[in-house]
Amino acid sequence: MSERAAAPRLPSAAIAADPIESLAAAVRSRIEGQRRAEEHLAAFAFTEGPGDGHAAASPGSVDWRFHVARALHAVADPASLDLLILIAGSGLTIDELMEQAAARVAALTSDRLAIAEWVSGLAAAGVVVRQLETDRVRLTPLGEALVALVDEIERRAAANEP
16 A cells, blocks of 8 residues: 555544445535525625625525535545645644645645645635634545545555455
């Protein structure tokens, strides 16, 4: 197995038991959170006085394939996956991440701004969250489920090596 597999992380028992169901549940949860945020934004009045009376659009159907593909795309790059593995557990600050990433992930830079941009991309995909007060980056349930899924695929592939 690769060096990546030895990285410390403690997925919950539910994620470890069924990574595919955990991934599906995490995508559903992410979509629900996004839907609530969009409804809140749509109801927000950008002018003084009462709102313009426009209610949030009805939710309509969800393009699940899009959301699943976006989540998978977030970890498709080996450097992004390695970054998620570094973050697993209690998370890391951007400075801690910068130090560890520079030492372990050849594709990443030791430039703090570049690491912050990389983290922002992962946050946009919903796999990490960055706490602005502490500058700590943590995996979301979606990020945990994706790492567990990759681990399971890697485990099964290694078990059947030629």
